[in-house]
Amino acid sequence: MFKPDKDIHDLPRRSVSFKAGDVVIAEGDIAESVYMIESGWAIEYRLLDDGRRQILNFLVPGDHIGLQAISMKTASYSVCVVVDSRLQKMTPDSFLRALKKNPKLVECLWHTSMKDLSIAREQVVRLGRMSAIERIAHMLLEINARLKKSSGVNDNYVGIKIPQALLADALGLSVVHVSRTITKLQKLGLIRTGEKGIEILNYNEMSRLCGFEDNYLMDPDIQRVA
Amino acid sequence: MFKPDKDIHDLPRRSVSFKAGDVVIAEGDIAESVYMIESGWAIEYRLLDDGRRQILNFLVPGDHIGLQAISMKTASYSVCVVVDSRLQKMTPDSFLRALKKNPKLVECLWHTSMKDLSIAREQVVRLGRMSAIERIAHMLLEINARLKKSSGVNDNYVGIKIPQALLADALGLSVVHVSRTITKLQKLGLIRTGEKGIEILNYNEMSRLCGFEDNYLMDPDIQRVA
DNA sequence: CGTATTCTTGACCGTGCTCAAGTCCCGTGG
């Protein structure tokens, strides 16, 4: 089977370090480089005038940063790494040159964007029609699924330590309520929080609780267009 | 300037009629045709097991239906037309043939998808961090902006009659609360509801209320990659 | 060892939900 990311991975790039909290792309920036996360993790977010923050997505190793900025004139949201991270940077020049030379690369980017779109839409469902406990369970299951794909390790463990303030801003909740709800999930025996992440103790019960199905994370059907 | 949709518009297609309420694509369907709305309008939505519905997006003339199904194996959401509508249908065969023959078309699709992604992300911000009145104001301004672009008519009028139940399911609110909030917007002198749509009486004040900026609806910067 | 950050817990409050009744409008059939 055709490997979707193959062409993207052939691009010229170099590894760059970012410190926890560093902003990689800020809202309003004109398109700069495109990155791929090698290690660490990041968030995409938007800030409202009065300081409210909405996290749009968590980015884990293998995910791309700044793809949209290639297509739109300016970035409509910011991206920052949450922990010390290593990113693979593709310079805009080499990136655009490669795009022109290799039409298949554009196809690749399209598929990557489609997956992002699926993820964004699932986030809409979470925020619009799920209760607090469902939102948190669903989010944890999504991150677990995406980490599994990127690492290849098939456990029921969310191996990144996500501050509750970030979960709150991602899920449209207050920090206090996130704390209470996570406690509730623990008392239900569904998860266990630890030093380095969260363990999912009862995957089936957890999925049932929030109606989680991972098909929206499915790899694009490359063969259709390739 | 390069017209983004030019190539898409050159595809072979035929006009098809749908009656109000007809489902064009159902969740779980394997990719069928791709459509473009000629007249009328539609919604993209997901249903949860217990009947809750989340509307992901409103689709107006010029918007595409089923693009994502080309890339993913099955549709992860449904689309139905809300009023009697006319859609331009591209058969999957001719569509895929055209895709293979014309690499630029894929580029076009990518940009279209990027705009969808922008819209989905703005929907996330609405649901996650805006109050009921902000959500409604913001949604109305977005639809107004998109209708302006597709029709070319530059007025402050939302010329489609959106049932409040749909606004509720789009904005994560109850029908009752949508009713109350629209009443409030009218009492504030910001909008006026009518037979065939909603008039925006005070565009500036309305934008200020919800922090609406239309830059996320900006056309993709095609020249960058073309 | 002191300070800052994150998490927890309690008490109270408010936005928005639910339930319910009533109005308005329009299409349909008697």
Add this chain to the structure above:
DNA sequence: CCACGGGACTTGAGCACGGTCAAGAATACG
């Protein structure tokens, strides 16, 4: 032409989910 019925909207009353404020515990860090 009017009676009926259904759908969309409105309005009121009470309630609940989740927010806010505040204080304290636990943890990390310089």
